[in-house]
Amino acid sequence: MALYRDQAVVIRTQKLGEADRIVTLISREHGRIRAVAKGVRRTKSKFGARLEPASYVDLQLYTGKTFDVVTQVESLENFGDAISHDYQKWTIASAILEAAERFTSNEGEPALQQFLLLTGGLKALAHESHDPSLILDAYLLRSLSIAGYAPSMTICSRCEAPGPHKYFSLVGGGSVCVNCKPSASATPSVETLQLMSDLLTGNWDDADISELKHRREASGLVAAYLQWHLEKGLRSLPMVERASS
Amino acid sequence: MYEGIIQDLIDELGRLPGIGPKSAQRIAFHIVQSERVDVNRLVEVLRLVKEKVKFCSQCFNVAEEEECKICRDPRRDPAVICVVEESKDVVAIERTREFRGKYHVLGGAISPIDGIGPDQLKIRELLTRLSDDRITEIIIATDPNLEGEATATYLARTLKPLGIKISRLASGLPVGGDLEYADEVTLGRAFEGRRALDL
Numbered sequence: 001m002a003l004y005r006d007q008a009v010v011i012r013t014q015k016l017g018e019a020d021r022i023v024t025l026i027s028r029e030h031g032r033i034r035a036v037a038k039g040v041r042r043t044k045s046k047f048g049a050r051l052e053p054a055s056y057v058d059l060q061l062y063t064g065k066t067f068d069v070v071t072q073v074e075s076l077e078n079f080g081d082a083i084s085h086d087y088q089k090w091t092i093a094s095a096i097l098e099a100a101e102r103f104t105s106n107e108g109e110p111a112l113q114q115f116l117l118l119t120g121g122l123k124a125l126a127h128e129s130h131d132p133s134l135i136l137d138a139y140l141l142r143s144l145s146i147a148g149y150a151p152s153m154t155i156c157s158r159c160e161a162p163g164p165h166k167y168f169s170l171v172g173g174g175s176v177c178v179n180c181k182p183s184a185s186a187t188p189s190v191e192t193l194q195l196m197s198d199l200l201t202g203n204w205d206d207a208d209i210s211e212l213k214h215r216r217e218a219s220g221l222v223a224a225y226l227q228w229h230l231e232k233g234l235r236s237l238p239m240v241e242r243a244s245s
Numbered sequence: 246m247y248e249g250i251i252q253d254l255i256d257e258l259g260r261l262p263g264i265g266p267k268s269a270q271r272i273a274f275h276i277v278q279s280e281r282v283d284v285n286r287l288v289e290v291l292r293l294v295k296e297k298v299k300f301c302s303q304c305f306n307v308a309e310e311e312e313c314k315i316c317r318d319p320r321r322d323p324a325v326i327c328v329v330e331e332s333k334d335v336v337a338i339e340r341t342r343e344f345r346g347k348y349h350v351l352g353g354a355i356s357p358i359d360g361i362g363p364d365q366l367k368i369r370e371l372l373t374r375l376s377d378d379r380i381t382e383i384i385i386a387t388d389p390n391l392e393g394e395a396t397a398t399y400l401a402r403t404l405k406p407l408g409i410k411i412s413r414l415a416s417g418l419p420v421g422g423d424l425e426y427a428d429e430v431t432l433g434r435a436f437e438g439r440r441a442l443d444l
Contacts, residue, residue: 012358013390017263043419049430052391053358078430084394087402094357236357 002063006030007076009118010055011097015041022067023051024101025059026118031111032104035061035068047073054080054093054122082126087241089125092136094236096121102230103143113146133215133242134207137222138199145200149173149229153197156180164190168221170228192217216242251277303374305350305367307332315347322346327384328371328400330354330393334386346384349374354392355399363399371400375407382410389416389434 008027016022019041025033040048050057050073060072083093100118104111121139125132144150151174154163158172158180165175167185175193176185192214198207199218219242227233246252251273259269276284300306301313308314315321315335325346329335335348351366374380385400387393401411417435418427427435 044422046426047428049428052430054391075429080391080394081430081433084391085398087395087399090355090391090395090398091357098358235360239357239362 003060003071004030004063005058005060006033007056007058008033009097009100009115009122010051010053010057011101012053013037013051019045021051023070026100026104026111026115028112028115029110031109031115032101032107033061033068034107035070036064037070037073050075050078052078052080053097054083056119056122077123077126079122079126083122089132091236091240092132093122093125095136095234095240096125096139098234098236099140099143099226102234103147114143117142117146130204130208131215133219133240134199134210136240137196137215137219138202138207140222140226141196141200144226144229147229149225150200151175151196151225153193153200164193166190168193170225174225186221188217188221189214192221196221300350304348305352305370306335306348320345323377323379324381325384326371326374326380326382327386329386330388330396334388338386344384346382351387351396354387354396356392363403366396368400368403372403375404375409380409382412384412384414386414389414 006027006029008025011024011026011032013024014022016036019039021037021040023035023037025035027033037047037051039045040051042048047070051070055075056077056079058074058076059070061068061070079093083089096118100114104114117139121135124130124135129135141151151157153175155161155175156163156165156177157169157174158176161177161179163175163177165177166187167176167178167181168174168188169176169182169185171182172180172185176182191211195207195210195214195218198204198210223233223237226237247255254273254276255266255269258264258272259266261269264272297309298307299309301308301316302311303316304313306313306315310317322345325344326349327338327344327346328349328351329338330351330353332350335350338344338348349367349371351368351371353361353366355361355363355366375383383400383404385397387396387400397413401413404411415438417431417438418424424432
């Protein structure tokens with residue numbers, strides 16, 4: 001029975017049997033893990049409350065045949081509490097968690113950058129560091145970037161001609177110049193492309209003062225770009241509540 | 246691997262929740278060795294349950310008639326509705342004998358990651374029920390987990406403009422437990438929801 005310890009964020013939980021749960025975690029050292037948490041649905045469970053989605057925990061597991069088994073859990077930060085009391089934040093956290101799961105496709109393969117991005121994103125969301133909708137778009141763009149799909153925002157993604165360019169292409173990998181643009185390229189405003197670039201590079205000072213119409217356009221482009229690369233879109237993304245004013 | 250009908254039975258039993266291949270095999274052989282009358286009784290109950298059991302047109306609890314037993318009971322208080330996730334929760338609350346109002350079963354909790362949004366639950370039907378002027382209070386009794394809390398938040402936000410009193414079941418320490426063994430989340434909730442002792 002090999003015991004190991006790691007820090008992890010709970011992505012999702014599924015009921016198993018009478019009182020158990022299968023928890024999907026993204027951990028610092030072991031990447032994505034699926035583990036069984038025994039008896040956590042009982043009210044007397046010692047660590048049931050710590051293994052809720054979006055919880056950041058320090059846990060001990062032992063290696064099992066099919067699933068690893070959770071033996072001890074300590075809470076490092078409970079993002080879920082702040083998130084569940086705000087419906088918009090909850091829908092955004094769901095999209096972030098689902099994206100994190102999709103971007104770590106192989107179980108047990110370390111994904112430190114995705115883990116750090118995930119904890120950072122959830123922390124920013126729980127502490128309301130920025131507009132929740134912007135946090136989601138920044139998270140998705142950076143996740144894509146870590147996965148190797150960073151959209152080009154300033155130069156033409158094909159001929160590297162310096163921009164800003166008028167066209168944005170999902171197939172072309174971001175900004176494209178007038179000579180390289182494939183058919184069916186979008187023509188977002190310059191401010192929208194600048195906002196996406198700010199979100200990708202972490203220029204929050206400018207992103208925070210962006211206009212709502214540019215945020216909306218950027219959200220649409222990010223969602224489309226994500227869907228293009230993941231092939232199957234995120235189920236939670238259409239349920240995300242975006243800012244209305 | 247068995248042949249023919251016995252393997253079909255094992256496969257069918259293995260599709261039930263919580264039944265693995267070994268359990269399915271054990272149950273199948275128990276059925277083979279059982280008296281014919283016992284097996285016929287089981288077959289009859291299975292047939293009846295699919296034929297007769299439906300969802301109550303008012304509260305969406307399981308029922309054998311158009312309306313469930315609780316909705317038809319004139320002694321139940323029509324002014325208070327307790328909103329729960331599943332029919333199993335109605336049974337759990339009924340065991341307390343504390344609640345004399347009526348119920349509304351949502352059919353789950355909002356979970357965007359699983360593709361379940363407000364439209365997949367019986368929230369619209371709840372709003373329709375609230376057009377009844379007799380209703381004065383809604384008690385939200387969704388599970389005390391993240392999905393349940395988020396569903397409660399959504400319901401509270403949706404129902405607030407209607408001006409009906411909305412309450413949420415308290416969270417905290419289990420009766421009969423020791424304080425030192427409570428986890429920090431539950432203990433924190435117990436502090437949040439503490440009440441004055443009026444002796």
